[in-house]
Amino acid sequence: MSRPKPAWRPPTRDGVGPSCVATLPGAWPGAADFLAERLPVLTADQWRERMAAGDVLAVDGRPLPPDAPHVAHTRLWYWRALPAEPRIPFEAEVLFQDAHLVAVDKPHFLPMTPKGRYVQETLLVRLKRQLGIDTLVPMHRLDRETAGVVLFTVQPATRHAYQSLLRDRSVEKVYEAVAPWRADLALPLTRCSRLQERADAFMQMAEVAGEPNAQTSIELIRRVAAAEPLALYRLRPRTGQKHQLRAHMAALGLPIRGDRIYPVLQPDLAEGAQPDYSRPLQLLARSIAFTDPVSGAPRRFESRRVLTVD
Structure with a gap:
């Protein structure tokens, strides 16, 4: 039997969206008993407390009242009990906002979207709280360690038009x-290779033999006066593979300063340990430019942040 698809979705609470669980056939006496077995982060009594507080909804x-019976082949909405998260002490800046698009200048260390240990301390949740827009969705992503310009779409009806810009490589x-x-190393140069996730090193991408799927143009902006020989580079990715810029720079013997993934x-971090905020990854999404698919206007957004060298 096919499971019904939700025709309605509850609003977010404090910037965090609800979760949904499909109910299964079984002899559970009540909905709380099913939830306790399916989602054992809480006991049945704790689920009944959540239900009494209005934190569990029918499809x-x-x-759902605390004594609601178990009903198979439906869905239940619930809000997760969120643990306290240490504040990431950096703020994003909204560069532009209209009815369809939001451009943001993201700081280093702030994750884009809820995942793992980060839920409330993410750019998406912070923006939903700040702007009061439940329908925000990232148009593209930046690594947690990377700072700079990132775009969010607002309207579901026009989301595809903006995301198609990336698919069609119409964004600079x-x-x-x-x-x-x-x-x-003779610069400027174009690095063109095939990137593939390594099986023996979690998270790392590596250059492998085969048809290229990643292309990056690299040019020197200037030498940097520092205790070691450093330089500021301009990078123009033609494609969007995972960790493309970090992997290409490392492959050239130019690992980006502060990178904890490449080359090694x-x-x-240990559970509960705080990041070393004094050594951010020195990678910045400086600017994004494209023709707006809704208005037809030229768009260009530029970060106001500056990379630093010790």
Whole structure:
């Protein structure tokens, strides 16, 4: 039997969207008993407390009472009990907002969307709270460690038009990075290779043999006066593979300063440990330019942030 698709979705609460669980056939005496077995982060009594508080809804939006019987082949909405998260001490800046698009200048260290240990301390949740827009969706993504310009779409009806710009490679992205200086490397150059996730190193991408799927133009902006030979580079990705800029720079012997993944993957932080905010990844999404598919107007958004060198 096919499961019904939700025809309605509850609004977000404090910027965080609800979760949905499909109910299964079984001999559970009540909905709380099913939830406790399906989602054992809470006991049945704790689920009944959540139901009494209005935190569990039927598929049509009705609050489930604590003594609600178990009903198979439907869906239940619920809001997760969110643990306290340490505040990430950096703020994003809204660069532009209209009825269809929001452009934001993201700081280093702030994740884009809820995942793993980060839910409330993410750019998406912060923006939903700040702007009061439940329908915000990232048009593209930046790594948590990367700062700079990122775009969000507002209206579901026009979302596809904006996301098609990326699919059709109609967006010009420009990045800046601080990395070692190599006098023997002729610049500008275009790095064109095939990137593939390594099976023996979690998260890392590696260049492998095969048809290229990643292309990056790299040029020197200037040498940087520092204790070690460094330079500021301008990077123009033609494609959008995972970690493309970081992997290409590392493959050239130019690992981006502050990178904890390339060329050597560093251990993850211990549970509860705070990141070293004094050493951000020196990679910045400097600007994004395109023709707006809704208005036809030329758009160009530029970060106001500046990379630093010790």
